[in-house]
Ligand SMILES: NC(=O)c1ccc[n+]([C@@H]2O[C@H](COP(=O)([O-])OP(=O)(O)OC[C@H]3O[C@@H](n4cnc5c(N)ncnc54)[C@H](O)[C@@H]3O)[C@@H](O)[C@H]2O)c1
């Protein structure tokens with residue numbers, strides 16, 4: 454097993470990465486918990502696969518338990534489901550010293566984390582991510598949120614977990630499409646920060662290659678995120694690079710009603726498009742968009758998604774990196790080297806029109 458510590462003053466936590474860590478998860482939660490009640494928030498598919506194992510481990514540690522299982526899918530990152538889950542926690546008798554256990558992919562982690570940040574004005578929570586995307590990205594760093602009609606992740610908070618327990622065995626039951634989603638964020642880390650990782654992803658060549666080095670791939674990604682979050686927890690500067698491909702990606706997700714394209718698919722297409730804009734403006738070395746395209750193709754992700762300029766404009770208008778009429782955009786200068794550039798949104802729209810042809 455590998456471990457990492459996120460060192461945020463007063464909010465430090467450990468990340469465990471290994472195989473079969475689920476059967477020992479009770480010990481980690483016991484160490485993190487101040488009370489004796491634990492509420493597991495999960496989705497129905499994950500509950501059927503892994504709920505019993507987690508419940509057994511928590512019971513072995515003497516926890517008084519209950520489970521709230523939501524519908525699988527992005528639709529559960531909504532104010533309606535958020536409100537329903539809060540009510541269920543209170544019916545279950547959750548008090549301020551108790552703990553929420555988020556068991557599932559990024560949807561469950563973001564929803565349960567937002568619930569934990571706000572119910573009773575905040576309770577502790579632990580992340581047990583079960584998808585590749587949630588293991589390399591969403592379980593770490595404390596961004597928690599639900600979607601609004603206006604756009605992606607628009608009601609949220611920064612609420613750091615007390616621990617993150619990653620069990621790589623969970624990845625064996627992932628459908629290929631969900632595995633690919635996680636690869637979009639893995640490719641993102643290579644593109645923004647680690648050219649060696651980017652090259653390695655080419656040579657690993659697909660899901661089985663990645664699985665042969667999975668602990669190390671996850672460790673590499675989480676270590677990058679840990680360093681970035683430690684330097685800028687609240688997304689005021691350097692952390693914005695983790696949003697590479699996301700401004701346009703969020704536009705694609707919204708245009709597909711949060712069901713046609715997954716987050717990973719949207720981010721993949723968003724990275725290619727912003728690299729094309731970067732090449733057009735001279736910020737990005739020529740050829741980077743082709744390098745991204747070929748990795749994205751290799752991992753079964755879309756290189757582009759067609760939407761209208763009005764749909765881009767709506768998403769850009771509510772992007773959390775906007776400052777008045779300007780927006781902070783994340784480009785890469787080359788593979789492994791991200792840069793933040795302020796641009797007025799009108800110029801961005803003009804460039805989008807140009808690269809869309
Ligand atoms: N907070 C952050 O920093 C952050 C970072 C990246 C993404 N996100 C968010 O994460 C969400 C996407 O997360 P996701 O890709 O994990 O999707 P998801 O949580 O919807 O999971 C995808 C599907 O896989 C199923 N599943 C989960 N674990 C499984 C397993 N081990 N075996 C079989 N099936 C399993 C789920 O039931 C679901 O149907 C998006 O909402 C995105 O915005 C947040």
Ligand SMILES: O=C(O)C(=O)C[C@@H](O)[C@H](O)[C@H](O)COP(=O)(O)O
Pocket residue numbers: 590594596605606638688692693695696699773
């Ligand atoms: O942790 C971060 O910071 C990220 O930007 C990670 C992203 O992969 C993730 O999708 C995040 O939820 C996007 O955040 P948002 O602030 O653009 O909603």
Ligand SMILES: [Zn+2]
Pocket residue numbers: 590638699716720
């Ligand atoms: Zn993301």
